[in-house]
Amino acid sequence: MSWLLLIEQVLNGLQLGVMLFVMAAGLTLVFGVMGLINLAHGSLYMIGAFAAAAVAGATGSFLLALIAALGAAAAAGALVEIIVIRRLYGRDHLDQVLATFALILIFSEGVRWAFGSFPLFLDIPSYLSGPVSLPGGILYPAYRLAIIGIGLAVALGLWALISHTRLGVQIRAGEADREMIAALGVDISKLYTVVFALGAALAGLAGALVGAIQSVQVGMGEPVLILAFVVIVIGGIGSIKGAFVGALLVGLTDTLGGFLLPQLFALFMEPSAAGAVGSALASMAIYLLMAVVLIVRPAGLYGEPA
Amino acid sequence: MKLSTLGGLALATALAATGVSAAGHDPVKVGMITTLSGGGAGLGIDVRDGFMLALKQSGSDAIEVVIEDDQRKPDVAVQLADKLIQSDKVDVLTGIIWSNLAMAVVPSATAQGKFYLSPNAGPSALAGKGCHPNYFNVAWQNDNLHEAAGAYANDAGFANSFILAPNYPAGQDALTGYKRFYKGDLAGEVFTQLGQTDYAAEIAQIRASGADSIFFFLPGGMGISFLKQYADSGVEIPVVGPAFSFDQGILQAVGAAALGVKNTSQWSKDLDNEANKVFVAAFQAEYGRLPSLYASQGYDTANLLLSAVAKADVNDADAFRAALKEADFASTRGDFAFGSNNHPIQDIYVREVIQEGEIFTNKIVATGLTDHSDVYAAECQM
Incomplete structure (x- = not known):
């Protein structure tokens, strides 16, 4: 095992991590501000990817595709918030889970009805295709570097939004005490719609970015949703900073675990058995991480103790 | 006048004949458990479409199909198999795409005396020690x-x-x-x-x-x-x-x-045989897309079943099993035969x-x- 390989794997872990952050940020915002568990967040990710694939197919422009993904997911998010989610704020979490699970089924079948069951084509733009040479002689795909860049930019933007704008003040106030800010004259239902649409747009962006290197197909959002929940539980529910740290931890653990554990077992087992045992354990690694974090800090790394 | 009487007589006889055969042979009931939603849906849809295309081409009403979606989940597949066997009373099961689902469903279905025709999954466990006379794999061993x-x-x-x-x-x-x-x-x-x-x-x-x-x-x-x-x-x-x-x-x-x-x-759309040409053209005409190998496997499975239904009554398990084993149908792959473990011998x-x-x-x-x-x-x- 060489250092180059290890550094490349760390980059892969970072890339997975920042994408998970973009996904988890919306989830944790919605939970923090509105107290809502939104299982349909993965569907918004799927909608972003499908919108991007459709627009890229029609226009050939990846930039337009990204804008379409943001727009379509934000619109779908706002619509869902107004029609369905708004009725769920006062209910307990089980009702929210049931209703948003129903939304997953509706979105999945709706997308299948509109686009068919076969995966769509969405390719990375030519100016980002192929590998670039990094210092030290590492060849790394330009597109994945761009994803890391976009993810970090989103993190920075969210930080600025939350700590330096009026909307951010309202969001933080909403997290702390929603009756009080309603009493202070903030239009709370509009705030909720905006926050939900913002989270949805981020999920859509993640879907479009990832869709270009994976397959754009119905049901693509659910595996990511599970990881995103792991991220926000590790980071502390409602905390953007926690989501960022949690996402990087999960990304690195998943990538490096899948890479290093089989090699570790290969030291004292025959290769094919080591591969099987190592990869079985690697697929548990992030859940073990979550368990350890919850034992040490039951509210997550940056969560407020209940 | 005389002619029309004759014609009427012939018609009546024909009707009576079909009436008798319908009473003697209820349609063979087939339960299809396949993946129609979620990530693997494309595969299940191709198998289903290939299967239904062959039935449609045959014009036969000897087979009745109940289609269920397993969502690529083993637990769902097991529930569906129980439902199909116990409440729909199917004679034959088919359709499973994924080997882990097949392992969950096939052994118990064949143990209950049902026939299982696999249009895709062919796990090694079911080809060796776990083989069963009622389990036929029409695709390949994995x-x-x-x-x-x-x-x-x-x-x-x-x-x-x-x-x-x-x-x-x-x-x-x-x-x-x-x-x-x-x-x-x-x-x-x-x-x-x-x-x-x-x-x-x-x-x-x-x-x-x-x-x-x-x-x-x-x-x-x-x-x-x-x-x-x-x-x-x-x-x-x-x-x-x-x-x-x-x-x-x-x-x-x-x-x-x-x-x-x-x-x-084992299959390609440019394989040069009559059955394949008919299949590729008919599939494109029916569904507006090119068939995949999964579609060809679904199509072959249905044609195998049709060939057996034409020869034997499904209630006579020994005769029906022998009819399946002959594999007397025109496969889209050209030559096709079953080996001793009911898995294909093919190019x-x-x-x-x-x-x-x-x-x-x-x-x-x-x-x-x-x-x-x-x-x-x-x-x-x-």
Whole structure:
């Protein structure tokens, strides 16, 4: 095992991590501000990817595709918030889970009805295709570097939004005490719609970015949703900073675990058995991480103790 | 007047005859459990469409089909099988795509005296010690296409392969099958997660491994993700794989990234036989897309069933089993026969991904293995 390989794997872990952050940020915002568990967040990710694939197919422009993904997911998010989610704020979490699970089924079948069951084509733009040479002689795909860049930019933007704008003040106030800010004259239902649409747009962006290197197909959002929940539980529910740290931890653990554990077992087992045992354990690694974090800090790394 | 009386008489006789046969033979009830939603839906839909196309072409009303969606979940598949057997009272089960689901459903269904015709999954456990007289695999034993890929790798002069597959029964069969025929060294062997979508870590290992070839088995969306990411990584090691990673359903989503890749299949749309020409044309006319190998397997399964229904009554299990075993139908693959463990003996071809106008598809470039059976047949006692 060489250092180059290890550094490349760390980059892969970072890339997975920042994408998970973009996904988890919306989830944790919605939970923090509105107290809502939104299982349909993965569907918004799927909608972003499908919108991007459709627009890229029609226009050939990846930039337009990204804008379409943001727009379509934000619109779908706002619509869902107004029609369905708004009725769920006062209910307990089980009702929210049931209703948003129903939304997953509706979105999945709706997308299948509109686009068919076969995966769509969405390719990375030519100016980002192929590998670039990094210092030290590492060849790394330009597109994945761009994803890391976009993810970090989103993190920075969210930080600025939350700590330096009026909307951010309202969001933080909403997290702390929603009756009080309603009493202070903030239009709370509009705030909720905006926050939900913002989270949805981020999920859509993640879907479009990832869709270009994976397959754009119905049901693509659910595996990511599970990881995103792991991220926000590790980071502390409602905390953007926690989501960022949690996402990087999960990304690195998943990538490096899948890479290093089989090699570790290969030291004292025959290769094919080591591969099987190592990869079985690697697929548990992030859940073990979550368990350890919850034992040490039951509210997550940056969560407020209940 | 006289003529019309005669005609009326003939009609009445004909009606009476069909009436009698309908009373004597209720339609054979088939329960199809397949994946129609979620990530693997394209495969199940192709099997279903191929199956229903064959029934439609036959014009026969001797078969009644109940279709259920297993969502690629073993627990759902088991519930559906119980429901189909106990409340729908089906005679024959079919349709399962994934080997882990087949392992959950097939042994109990055959133990209850039902027939199971597999249009796709062929786990090794059901081909060897776990074989059953009522279980017929119309597609392949899981190892088959991978064995052909191993044989092709030898022919192509590859001596240091990096191999990867998902960690589930068919994935393990895949790597075993490849290694059985491939004679060179292994640069690496990796099991990925089933449903994994990001292969950056594996591709980095491939880059560092010094391999001269890659063998991978990643069906459905997993294959799309891997090929796109591989093409973008700048690693330029030749890739071989089974047809599952290059089927008609996913090639359009992969695009030019797959061009030139060699893959092994028991079927291809350009196979030159009458049944296949009819099938490809009819499938395109009916559904407006090119058929995949899954569709051809569904189509063959239905035609096998039709051939058996025409010969024997499903309630006479011994006669029906014998009729199935004869495999007296025109397969889209040309020659087709069942081996001693009710798995196919067939040719396996090497195909290359090509572009025809706007469409990416496969063409046959060589015959990989001739009259190929599987190694598990020897362990099968029935």
